[in-house]
Amino acid sequence: MMQKPVSILVAALGGEGGGVLSDWIIDVATALxxxxxxxxxxxVAQRTGATTYYLEVYPQPRAxxxxxxxxxxxxxxxGDVDLVAASELVEAGRVLQNGLADPARTTLVFSTHREYAVAEKMQMGDGRYDGERVFDAARELAREVIAFDMRDIAWRQGTIINTVLFGAMVGSGRLPFPRxxxxxxxxxxxxxxxxxxxxxxxxxxxAAARSQAAAEEREAAAAQALPLPAEVNAALAALPPPVRPLAAEGWAQLVDYQDAAYARRYLEQLTQVCAREREAGGAGAVGAEVARFLALWMGYExxxxxxxxxxxxxxxQRLRREVGAKPGEVLRVTEYLKPGMEELCSLLPPRLAQWLERRAGSQRRGFALRLRSDTVAGFAALCLLRGFKRWRPRSARYATEQAAMRRWLAAITARLADEPAAALELARCGNLIKGYGDTAARGRRSLGLILDAAEQGADAATLRAAREAALADPAGLALSRSLSLPEPAARPVPVRLVRRRQEEDALTS
Amino acid sequence: MERSFAAEVAKLTLGEGEVFHGEGILAVTKALLQSGVSYIGGYQGAPVSHLIDVLGDAREVLDDLGIYFENSASEAGAAAMLGASINYPLRGAVTWKSTVGTNVASDALSNLASAGVKGGAVVILGEDYGEGSSIIQERTHAFAMKSQMWLLDPRPNLPSIVAAVERSFDLSEASSTPVLLQLRIRACHVHGSFTCSDNRPPRYSRRQALEKAEFDYGRICLPPSIHAQERHKVEERWPAAQRFIREAGLNERFDGQGEGAEGARGLGIIVQGGLYNGMIRALQQLGLADAFGRSPLPIYVLNVVYPLVPDEVADFCRDKQAVLLVEEGQPKYIEEALAAILRKAGLATELDGGEAFARAGEYNGEVLLKGMAAFFARHPVAAAPAAQAPLAQAVAERVEDASRLGRLRAQAAAALGAPVPARPPGFCVGCPERPVFAALKLLQARTGPLHVSADIGCHTFGTLPPFNIGSTVLGYGLGLASSSGVAPMMDTRVVSIMGDGGFWHNGFTSGVVNAVYNRHDSVLVILKNGYTSATGTQAIPSSVREADGGKEAALDIEAALRGVGVSWVRKVPSYEVGTMLRTLEEAVSTLEGGLKVVIADGECQLERQRKLKPLNARRLQAGQRVQRTRFAVDDGVCTGDHACVRLSGCPSLTIKPNPNPLRIDPVATVNQGCVGCGLCGAAAHAGTLCPSFYKVDIVANPRWWERALYRLRQAAIGVLAGRARPLSQPAGAFQ
Incomplete structure (x- = not known):
């Protein structure tokens, strides 16, 4: 009936050059x-938030x-957008979510990489949005989808993502512009x-070739199969199939962490759990979780x-790559360490450590250390610390960690026969053990509370809810509520707060 | 403001017949110069900041014309400037962000409107309503009604906007009344073109001074003048305005034309000028308009939304069965006024208003299509003459399709399964305000929750995750003032936040002076970043303006505080989280009474990078030594708890898949956007987080001895280092 304007919606993040991209489109149209x-x-969307630019071009010369x-x-x-161009996966999802893609009209061009939102990054576990959802919705709601990792291309070409996106928009053939x-x-x-x-x-x-997103060639680190000792191979072969790859990985990591003897202890403990699981008729689901988390726990930081x-x-080598240093540039590296009494004590023999901790009381805040690891002295100091590795099995920390692991494994094994689902949940709770300082302490506390509940017969659903609650907030409020326990003290290091002095003075004078 | 607007300034000098290409708000700026204004003022705020930025750089153009321009200290100051037009035939214009700026300006506006004006007085309002808005959602319309000022809402294309600015001055002078001209955020940012006319030197200016001062008691806000003024408003100025609007044809009437006009005659559309384009688009989607806006339906466009011209309205509605009103926002002032006009005129025309669209919120494409489709579903375009049957049929089909389009949102929600994560604006990479909120978060981990009175500015982002700090936001510069009721009721000291922009805007008097005078015992944190950053980094009284040749700031916050008797003042560099934490701890726990002020000192990183980047690029080009700093995370040491993200929220501190195949949770990583501000490290120290952060100073073009020392060290370290081996063994290697 009538000539329609071509309508273009650009969804981007502040600072990605969406404004410049719009200016290019305006410039091309004006030239034509x-x-x-x-x-x-x-x-204020320019400050890192999601933002959009909307353009319309009437594809006939004014003349x-x-x-x-x-x-x-x-x-x-x-129903009114011809071309959606999104500079990031979730931003494409946001356009879809706003009902702006019409299967009868809209071509969707987007970059498949992720820039994570604060809400995803700040979770204590894995809070990432499942990107597959966007692909599914895009296939259903767009006339055509053109998607590939534009950030990667931008990096490789030494440019900003808006140039790649502009190229893809033109390559889609939906803009009324010659290249x-x-x-x-x-x-x-x-x-x-x-x-x-x-x-x-x-x-x-x-875009013009309509190449598929999946064709990302990743140079996978050449997986050279390391020869394993025969006894290890035999031990692995005795484990249920789903457990084996994890156990092999765990074995290798623990050899690296301590030594072969330590890694053998890992396989022995794992083998015991798997044997119990098999007796109870399980196929290795619990064993796989234990293989994963026991290895990580035994390799505590x-x-x-x-x-x-x-x-x-x-x-x-990685360091230069990580910070994008060019050949010929000189680096100065500063490590941000904050060793405290706790770290010191954990290296001492158990009894000495207990004595020292009692004496130090609550003075646990540690001292801020900025260690230059590019100097010979700084690096040597780290190497010296590294040398304590052989001492590790005699340290206080080692003793407490092993005891805690035994308690965890015992709780899992105890439930394998009567309620395997509960055992599985307990095994998954191994993921609570991680990190340093306060994080590590919180994880230990959370696991302790959950094991208490398990030992009193909590069922799988309760344990699952508790595990999820333990990762809901750092203060442990959700976990306490989940287990019907009193909330943890809100003021671990009380500061004396002064109120309304002048008024009180006035009242007393 | 270190950015240069030279290209924009050049556009302000275009002459008769030349074509201007650019943004709406810049077209307004040009239109002011074409209108013969004597003076211009304003206060920055999206979406009108650009007007102030460009005029700030346009000294030469303004001097040529003799125009006085100032970047006012607040909207109240800007509005008061219009007082010049009360006694003298001076045309003046001021600008700000509405409705927040209008609130601040309202005292001066009321007095101005009551006294009336001799010279045209126009307020350019950036109406920040709807998607992307950063302020409370209200309409400016109410201000126009209560003070009897006229409100223009022109069609959002550049020729219409420019004409509206020029006619606003005429309307203002014809009715002795100040005029408000509102432009929605998208209209301010719309890119288009118009044909210019020459800039007009004002009758009186800095080059052609006024001859004598005038006194007229009738212009003063005391009785009996105020009563005479009120009568004058309704008896003289209002009718004069309506007469001018009618005679000058400010509102536009498009009679139905082309195929189908016969059948559509019983229907009509009344629309606010600013919504015209969106409304036409919905008509196009329904098959009722062509690409150029020609429609079989009669359309009446209100470029002046207050006051209405009753006989114009009645004349439009007279022969119609039903009229659709397209009015955005609430309350529905125009709908109520139209209903009264129809009733008084004794017309039975059915009025379809807000219900067809939405009671609240922006009228975007989705709302307009839905609302208009609903109207045509209820009032089908008649197919009376046989020739029109195809059109009526086509419209009916389009109305049907609109309901399919209306379901796309639900369909997408089902396909996605879970809503995508929200991504609100936040602190920039390296922002100096973020570490202050990290310190406040750490403080509350020790003290328990504190009541924090937040303020307006970039720092309002502190209320978002991961900080969620700030219990109330009452207005610009009102952080401290809004604590005065709650502080005496609290068991613990209350902490208030204020930016340096808010401090000079009004926080110094309404907050600091008030707190000292009333002997408050509380804590104020002033975020001193050197600019009003949220509005686009405009200069403030305490800015260090190198452009002015001086290294020293004009006004000093600390001196101002001490001058009014604040004795407990501490200045802490923003990025030193540990020092900040200790200082805040002291502030909330010291036995000293009175107001305690912590000045967090750190220049806006956006502005800093704007200066630094070209400088470093030039030095690199010249082969000179340039040092840059980056932070990074050891991905083998990080265990994926993300406590660092919860203490920082920096866009450049993000996550990536865990390289350890046994670990499930993603690890932290610092991306290429890092500017090396140091917060990661400082927060890791202050919060005793984890040892995975490291800082790398990268020296480009190092001196020969630096390079030699580095090689020597690397050689020694290479010997000491453990053997190079992958962190994890490939899984499944045992087979």
Whole structure:
């Protein structure tokens, strides 16, 4: 019936160059003499939040319109968007969620990488949104989907994601612009032109070829099968199939953490749990969880382990890559350590440690240490600490950790026969044990409370709820509520708070 | 404000017949110069900050025309500036963000409106309503009604906006009344074009001074003048305004045209000018308008939404069965006024208003399509002449399709299964305000929850996760003032927050002076980042403006505090979380009474990077030594508890899959956006988190001896280091 304007919705995050992308589109349209309009709601959204830009282009030269002005809308509407371009996976999901993709009309172009929201990052466990949901919804609600990792391309081409996204938008064929006109607009903008053009070309070609998102070639670290000792192979073969790969990984990590004897102890304890599970008719579900978390627990993080990890040869190489250092640049590395009385005590023999802890009382805050690990002295100090590894089995921390593990394993084994589901939940509770300082203390406390409940016969559902509650808030309020316990003290280190002195003075004088 | 607006300033000098391309708010700026204004003022705030930014850089253009411009200290100050138009034939314009700015300005506005004006007085309002808004949701309309000021809401295209600005001055002078011109946020940011006319030098200006001062008791807010003024408003100014609106044709009437006009004659649409484009789009979707807005339906566009012109309205409605009113926001002032007009005119025309759309919220494409489809479902376009049957049929089909489109949102929700995580705006990478909230969070871990009176500014983001600090926000600069009722009722000392922008806007008097005078015993944290950052980093009285040649700030916050008798003042660098924590601990626990002020000192990182980046790029180019700092996380040491994220929330501190195949939870990582502010490390120390953070100072173009020392050290370290081996063995290796 009538010529429609082409409507384009760009969903981006503040600071990704969405405004520049809009300017390019305006510039191309203006150069082609097409009526064009763009709007945005930047406001405070420029500060890292989700933001959108909305553009409409009337794909006929003004000269052909005889002075008539098309009326262009300022907001996108359902059934009214031709092209959605999102710079990130969840932002594509947000456009879908707002009902702005129409299966009859809308082409959806987006980058498949993730920039995690604070709500996802701040969880005590894994709070990431399941990206597959976005792919599913996109397939259902868009006329066509073009998706690939644009951030990766941008990094490789030394540019910002908006150039790749622009290329993909043009490559989709839904913009009424020839490629050359778009490249000319990038050239006119005059900033980082060459890199932008590379990014644009890469995005254009991927989109034009309609290449699939899945075709990400990841150079997987060449998995060389390390030969394992025969006895280990035999022990692994005796385990249920789902347990084996985890147990092999656990064995290897514990050899690295301590020594082969320590790793053998791991396999022995694991074998016992698996034997019980088999007697109870289980297929290895509990064993697999134990294989995972027992290995991690036995490889608990102490200052010795941290020193070892920070003095590895491969870290020196990784470090340069991690911070994007170029060849010829000189690095100064400062480690942020805060060893406290607790860390010190944990290295001492149990009885000495107890005595010292009693004397130190609540003075546990530790001293802030900024250690230069690029100097020979600083690095040597870490190496010295690393040398305490052989001493570890005689330390106080070792003793307490082993005792706690035994209690955990006993609780699991005890429930295998009568309620395997409860045993599985308890095994999964191994994930509560992690971290340093307050985090580690909280994990130990949480697991302790859950084991108390288990020993009093709590069922699988209760244990599951408690495990989830333990990861709900750092203060442990949800866990206490979940187990009907009094809430933990709100003021662990009370500060004397002074109230209304002047008024009280006035009242007493 | 270190950004340069040279390109925009150049657009302000375009002459007759030249075509301007750019943003709506910049078109308004140009229109002011074309209107012969003598003076311009305003206070920054999205979406009108750009007007102030550009004029701030346009000294030469303004000097040529003799126009006085000032960046006012507050909206109240800006509104009071319009007082110049009361006695003298001076045209003036001021601008701010509504409704928050209008609230601040309301005392001056009421007095201005009562006295009436001789010279045209226009207020450009950025109406921040709807999606992306950062303020409480209210309409400016009420202000216009209560004070009898006229409110324009032009169609959101550049020629209409520019014409509205120019005609506002004429309307103001014809009716002796100040005029408000509201532009929605998208209209301020709309990119379009218009044909310019020459800038007009004002009749009186800094080049052509007024001859003599005037006194007129009739303009003063004392009796009996105030009673005469009120009568003058309703008896003279109001009718004069309606006369001008009618005669100048400020409102637009489009009669139905083309195919189907016959059948649509019984229906009509009345629309606020600002919603015209969205309304036309919905008509297009329903097959009732072409690309150029030509519709078989008669449309009446209210470019002036207050006051209405009753006979114009009645004339439009007279021959119609039903009229659809498109009015955004609540309460529905226009709907109520229209209903009264129809009743008084004795018309039986059915009025369809708010119910068809939404009682509250922005009228976006979705709301407009739904509301208009509902209207045409109830009032089908008649198919009376046989020739129109296809149109009526087509519209009926489109109405049907609109209900399918209306279900897309629900369909998406079902397909997604779980709502995507919210992503509200937050502190920038390296923001100096974030560490202060980290310290406040650590403080509360020791003291238990404290009542925190928050304020307006970037620091309002402290109320969001991961901090959730701030129990109330009562207005700009009102953080401390809003603690005065709750502090005496609290068992513990109350902590208030204020930015340096809010401090100078009014917080110094309404907060600090009030607290000292009333002998409050509480704690105030002033976040001193050097600018009003949330509005786009404009300068404030305590800004250090290198552009002005001076290194010293004009005004000093600490001196101001001491000057009014605050003796407990501590200045702490923002990024030192440990020091900040100790200082706050002292502030809430000291035996000393009175107001205790902690100044958190750290320059806005956005502005700092804006200066630093080009500087470093130039130095690199020249082969000079440049040092940059990055933080990073040892992914083998991190166990995935994310306590660091809960204490920081930095966009550049994020997560990635755990490299250890046994671990489930993602590990922390610092991405390429890191500016090396140091919060990660400081928070890890202050919060005793974990040893996985490390800082790397990277020296580009190092001096020869630096390079030599580095090589030497690396060689020695290489020997000491453990053998290079992967952190974990490949799984399943035993087979």
């Amino acid at each position: 003499d097409f009526p064009v309009q763009s709007t945005s709601v930047p406001g 052909a319109l005889g002075g008539q002005q098309p009326v262009l809308a300022l907001t996108p509407g359902p 050359e006109a778009c490249e000319a607009a990038i050239r006119r903008s005059g900033k980082a032109v060459e890199a932008s053009l590379r990014g644009f070309a890469a995005g254009y070609e991927r 102490d200052v010795v382990r941290v020193a070892e990890l920070k003095t590895r040869g491969e870290r020196l």
